[in-house]
Amino acid sequence: MNGLFISFEGIDGAGKSTHIAALAQAFEAQGRVVTVTREPGGTRLAEALRAMVLNDPMDPLTESLLVFAARRDHICRVIAPALAQGQVVVCDRFSDATFAYQGAGRAFDWDVLRTLERWVQATEALGLEPYADAEAVLQPNLTLWFDLPAAVAAQRLAGARVPDKFESQPSAFFEKVSSGYARRMQEHPLRFARINADQSAEGVWQEALAAVRAKGFLP
Ligand code: TMP
Numbered sequence: 001m002n003g004l005f006i007s008f009e010g011i012d013g014a015g016k017s018t019h020i021a022a023l024a025q026a027f028e029a030q031g032r033v034v035t036v037t038r039e040p041g042g043t044r045l046a047e048a049l050r051a052m053v054l055n056d057p058m059d060p061l062t063e064s065l066l067v068f069a070a071r072r073d074h075i076c077r078v079i080a081p082a083l084a085q086g087q088v089v090v091c092d093r094f095s096d097a098t099f100a101y102q103g104a105g106r107a108f109d110w111d112v113l114r115t116l117e118r119w120v121q122a123t124e125a126l127g128l129e130p131y132a133d134a135e136a137v138l139q140p141n142l143t144l145w146f147d148l149p150a151a152v153a154a155q156r157l158a159g160a161r162v163p164d165k166f167e168s169q170p171s172a173f174f175e176k177v178s179s180g181y182a183r184r185m186q187e188h189p190l191r192f193a194r195i196n197a198d199q200s201a202e203g204v205w206q207e208a209l210a211a212v213r214a215k216g217f218l219p
Contacts (some may be wrong), residue, residue: 001032003083004217005139007094009181010146011174012167013153014197019144019208020092026209026218027088031047035082039070040090043077047069056166060108063124067098068116075138079124094140095121096184101166105173141214145181146197146209150174 006023008016010142024034038214040050048082049070053063095117102108121138123129150171157167185192193211197204212218 001086002087004032004088005079005083005141006088006138006212006217007091007096007143008138008146009093009096009100009143010148011100011150011153011177011181013074013155013157014146014148015156015201015204016092016146018201019146019205022205022210023164023208024088024090025210030218032088033085034088034090035078036090036092037074037078037211039074040067042068042071042074042091044074054166055219057165060102061112063106064102064108064113064116067102071095071098071112072120072185075121075126078139080128083128089136091140092102094143096143096145096188099184100177100180104183105169105177107176116130123160139188141191142212142217143192144190144211145185145192145194146204147178147181147194148197150178157168157180 004027008020010016020036027034039046040053041047049066052058053066053070055103056064079089079091099110099113101173103110103113111113118135119138123138126138153174154171157163185194193202193208193214195207195211211219
Protein backbone atom coordinates (compact mmCIF):
# COMPACT_ATOMS: atom_id res chain seq x y z
CA MET A 1 0.00 0.00 0.00
CA ASN A 2 1.25 3.48 -0.86
CA GLY A 3 2.06 5.96 1.87
CA LEU A 4 -0.32 8.86 2.22
CA PHE A 5 0.59 12.28 3.57
CA ILE A 6 -2.15 14.67 4.71
CA SER A 7 -1.50 18.05 6.33
CA PHE A 8 -3.81 20.38 8.25
CA GLU A 9 -3.26 24.12 7.99
CA GLY A 10 -4.88 27.33 9.15
CA ILE A 11 -4.39 30.33 11.40
CA ASP A 12 -4.25 29.87 15.18
CA GLY A 13 -7.79 29.23 16.46
CA ALA A 14 -8.98 27.61 13.22
CA GLY A 15 -9.95 24.46 15.16
CA LYS A 16 -7.85 21.74 13.48
CA SER A 17 -7.17 19.49 16.49
CA THR A 18 -10.41 17.51 16.92
CA HIS A 19 -10.60 16.88 13.18
CA ILE A 20 -7.02 15.58 13.06
CA ALA A 21 -7.91 12.93 15.64
CA ALA A 22 -11.16 12.08 13.83
CA LEU A 23 -9.42 11.70 10.47
CA ALA A 24 -6.79 9.42 11.99
CA GLN A 25 -9.59 7.25 13.40
CA ALA A 26 -11.33 7.13 10.02
CA PHE A 27 -8.17 5.76 8.41
CA GLU A 28 -7.58 3.29 11.25
CA ALA A 29 -11.13 2.02 10.76
CA GLN A 30 -10.01 1.15 7.20
CA GLY A 31 -7.15 -0.92 8.60
CA ARG A 32 -4.46 1.68 7.86
CA VAL A 33 -1.55 2.37 10.18
CA VAL A 34 -1.61 6.09 10.99
CA THR A 35 1.10 8.38 12.34
CA VAL A 36 -0.29 11.61 13.78
CA THR A 37 2.35 14.26 14.19
CA ARG A 38 2.88 18.02 14.16
CA GLU A 39 5.18 20.85 13.11
CA PRO A 40 7.25 22.39 14.39
CA GLY A 41 7.85 19.19 16.32
CA GLY A 42 7.40 15.44 16.00
CA THR A 43 10.92 14.51 17.18
CA ARG A 44 12.91 15.36 20.30
CA LEU A 45 15.11 17.82 18.45
CA ALA A 46 12.20 19.39 16.56
CA GLU A 47 10.17 19.77 19.78
CA ALA A 48 13.14 21.56 21.37
CA LEU A 49 13.31 23.89 18.37
CA ARG A 50 9.53 24.38 18.60
CA ALA A 51 9.85 25.70 22.15
CA MET A 52 12.37 28.29 20.93
CA VAL A 53 10.37 29.30 17.86
CA LEU A 54 7.16 29.71 19.88
CA ASN A 55 8.67 31.60 22.80
CA ASP A 56 11.89 33.42 21.92
CA PRO A 57 11.91 36.66 19.94
CA MET A 58 14.03 36.32 16.77
CA ASP A 59 14.31 37.76 13.29
CA PRO A 60 12.35 36.11 10.45
CA LEU A 61 15.37 34.43 8.82
CA THR A 62 16.35 32.80 12.13
CA GLU A 63 12.76 31.70 12.59
CA SER A 64 12.64 30.26 9.06
CA LEU A 65 15.92 28.39 9.49
CA LEU A 66 14.76 26.89 12.78
CA VAL A 67 11.40 25.70 11.44
CA PHE A 68 13.11 24.18 8.41
CA ALA A 69 15.75 22.53 10.62
CA ALA A 70 12.94 21.07 12.74
CA ARG A 71 11.19 19.94 9.53
CA ARG A 72 14.31 18.24 8.19
CA ASP A 73 14.73 16.18 11.36
CA HIS A 74 11.02 15.38 11.38
CA ILE A 75 11.01 14.26 7.74
CA CYS A 76 14.14 12.11 8.11
CA ARG A 77 13.14 10.41 11.33
CA VAL A 78 9.35 10.22 11.18
CA ILE A 79 7.61 11.22 7.96
CA ALA A 80 9.80 9.57 5.30
CA PRO A 81 10.11 6.24 7.16
CA ALA A 82 6.34 6.12 7.81
CA LEU A 83 5.52 6.84 4.15
CA ALA A 84 8.05 4.24 3.02
CA GLN A 85 6.18 1.69 5.17
CA GLY A 86 2.91 2.61 3.50
CA GLN A 87 1.48 4.42 6.52
CA VAL A 88 -0.89 7.36 6.57
CA VAL A 89 0.86 10.44 7.99
CA VAL A 90 -1.49 13.08 9.35
CA CYS A 91 0.49 16.19 10.14
CA ASP A 92 -0.68 19.29 12.03
CA ARG A 93 1.03 21.88 9.76
CA PHE A 94 3.85 21.43 7.24
CA SER A 95 5.82 23.83 5.02
CA ASP A 96 2.74 25.80 3.90
CA ALA A 97 2.76 27.18 7.47
CA THR A 98 6.26 28.57 6.93
CA PHE A 99 5.16 30.39 3.78
CA ALA A 100 2.04 31.66 5.54
CA TYR A 101 3.60 32.68 8.89
CA GLN A 102 7.20 33.63 8.01
CA GLY A 103 6.61 34.49 4.34
CA ALA A 104 3.32 36.38 4.49
CA GLY A 105 2.93 37.09 8.23
CA ARG A 106 6.48 38.27 8.79
CA ALA A 107 7.02 39.45 5.20
CA PHE A 108 10.09 37.25 4.78
CA ASP A 109 11.42 36.53 1.25
CA TRP A 110 9.19 33.93 -0.47
CA ASP A 111 11.98 32.84 -2.85
CA VAL A 112 14.42 32.17 -0.01
CA LEU A 113 11.73 30.00 1.60
CA ARG A 114 11.30 28.13 -1.69
CA THR A 115 15.04 27.49 -1.82
CA LEU A 116 15.04 26.19 1.76
CA GLU A 117 12.01 24.05 0.94
CA ARG A 118 13.79 22.48 -2.04
CA TRP A 119 16.82 21.62 0.11
CA VAL A 120 14.88 20.26 3.06
CA GLN A 121 12.17 18.39 1.17
CA ALA A 122 14.07 16.99 -1.85
CA THR A 123 12.47 13.57 -2.35
CA GLU A 124 15.41 12.01 -4.18
CA ALA A 125 17.82 12.45 -1.28
CA LEU A 126 15.14 11.03 1.04
CA GLY A 127 14.74 7.93 -1.09
CA LEU A 128 11.05 8.75 -1.68
CA GLU A 129 8.88 8.84 -4.76
CA PRO A 130 8.16 12.45 -5.72
CA TYR A 131 4.77 12.48 -3.98
CA ALA A 132 2.37 14.38 -6.20
CA ASP A 133 4.95 17.01 -7.00
CA ALA A 134 6.69 17.42 -10.33
CA GLU A 135 9.53 19.39 -8.70
CA ALA A 136 10.53 16.30 -6.67
CA VAL A 137 9.88 18.18 -3.45
CA LEU A 138 8.08 16.23 -0.71
CA GLN A 139 4.60 17.69 -0.28
CA PRO A 140 1.43 16.37 1.29
CA ASN A 141 -0.89 14.45 -1.05
CA LEU A 142 -3.66 16.60 0.41
CA THR A 143 -3.61 19.80 2.45
CA LEU A 144 -6.78 20.71 4.33
CA TRP A 145 -6.68 24.48 4.82
CA PHE A 146 -9.07 25.47 7.61
CA ASP A 147 -9.97 28.98 6.57
CA LEU A 148 -11.88 31.43 8.75
CA PRO A 149 -11.82 35.19 9.37
CA ALA A 150 -9.01 36.33 11.69
CA ALA A 151 -11.53 38.09 13.96
CA VAL A 152 -13.48 34.84 14.51
CA ALA A 153 -10.29 32.94 15.29
CA ALA A 154 -9.26 35.65 17.78
CA GLN A 155 -12.61 35.31 19.59
CA ARG A 156 -12.15 31.54 19.83
CA LEU A 157 -8.63 31.92 21.23
CA ALA A 158 -9.51 34.65 23.74
CA GLY A 159 -8.95 33.41 27.28
CA ALA A 160 -8.41 29.82 26.14
CA ARG A 161 -4.82 29.58 27.44
CA VAL A 162 -1.69 31.67 27.87
CA PRO A 163 -0.94 32.75 24.28
CA ASP A 164 2.45 31.98 22.71
CA LYS A 165 4.41 34.36 20.47
CA PHE A 166 2.17 33.79 17.47
CA GLU A 167 -1.17 33.48 19.28
CA SER A 168 -0.63 36.89 20.84
CA GLN A 169 -0.28 38.58 17.42
CA PRO A 170 -3.03 41.03 16.38
CA SER A 171 -5.72 40.12 13.83
CA ALA A 172 -3.84 42.06 11.12
CA PHE A 173 -1.00 39.52 11.37
CA PHE A 174 -3.41 36.61 10.87
CA GLU A 175 -5.03 38.32 7.90
CA LYS A 176 -1.58 38.34 6.30
CA VAL A 177 -1.06 34.69 7.27
CA SER A 178 -4.38 33.82 5.58
CA SER A 179 -3.28 35.64 2.43
CA GLY A 180 -0.12 33.52 2.52
CA TYR A 181 -2.21 30.34 2.61
CA ALA A 182 -4.28 31.65 -0.30
CA ARG A 183 -1.11 32.26 -2.29
CA ARG A 184 0.16 28.75 -1.54
CA MET A 185 -3.19 27.32 -2.64
CA GLN A 186 -2.84 29.21 -5.93
CA GLU A 187 0.65 27.82 -6.37
CA HIS A 188 -0.39 24.24 -5.44
CA PRO A 189 -4.03 23.99 -6.53
CA LEU A 190 -4.14 20.20 -6.93
CA ARG A 191 -3.26 19.23 -3.38
CA PHE A 192 -5.08 22.05 -1.54
CA ALA A 193 -8.67 21.88 -0.26
CA ARG A 194 -10.07 24.99 1.38
CA ILE A 195 -12.39 24.11 4.25
CA ASN A 196 -14.82 26.71 5.58
CA ALA A 197 -13.88 26.62 9.28
CA ASP A 198 -16.40 29.33 10.21
CA GLN A 199 -19.26 26.90 10.87
CA SER A 200 -20.24 24.17 13.35
CA ALA A 201 -17.65 21.50 14.15
CA GLU A 202 -19.89 18.92 12.45
CA GLY A 203 -20.09 21.06 9.30
CA VAL A 204 -16.31 21.46 9.25
CA TRP A 205 -15.84 17.70 9.68
CA GLN A 206 -18.23 16.89 6.83
CA GLU A 207 -16.36 19.26 4.50
CA ALA A 208 -12.99 17.85 5.51
CA LEU A 209 -14.20 14.27 5.04
CA ALA A 210 -15.67 15.14 1.63
CA ALA A 211 -12.30 16.56 0.53
CA VAL A 212 -10.50 13.37 1.58
CA ARG A 213 -13.12 11.20 -0.16
CA ALA A 214 -12.97 13.33 -3.32
CA LYS A 215 -9.30 12.32 -3.61
CA GLY A 216 -10.27 8.67 -3.26
CA PHE A 217 -8.32 8.32 0.00
CA LEU A 218 -11.37 7.12 2.00
CA PRO A 219 -14.50 5.30 0.77
P1 TMP B 1 0.20 25.05 16.45
O1 TMP B 1 -0.18 25.96 17.57
O2 TMP B 1 -0.86 24.92 15.41
O3 TMP B 1 0.72 23.74 16.92
O4 TMP B 1 1.41 25.75 15.66
C1 TMP B 1 2.50 26.31 16.28
C2 TMP B 1 2.72 27.73 15.86
O5 TMP B 1 3.90 27.81 15.05
C3 TMP B 1 1.60 28.38 15.08
O6 TMP B 1 1.37 29.66 15.63
C4 TMP B 1 2.16 28.52 13.69
C5 TMP B 1 3.66 28.59 13.91
N1 TMP B 1 4.44 28.06 12.80
C6 TMP B 1 5.27 28.91 12.07
O7 TMP B 1 5.33 30.10 12.36
N2 TMP B 1 6.01 28.39 11.04
C7 TMP B 1 5.96 27.08 10.70
O8 TMP B 1 6.63 26.66 9.75
C8 TMP B 1 5.10 26.21 11.47
C9 TMP B 1 5.04 24.76 11.14
C10 TMP B 1 4.37 26.75 12.49
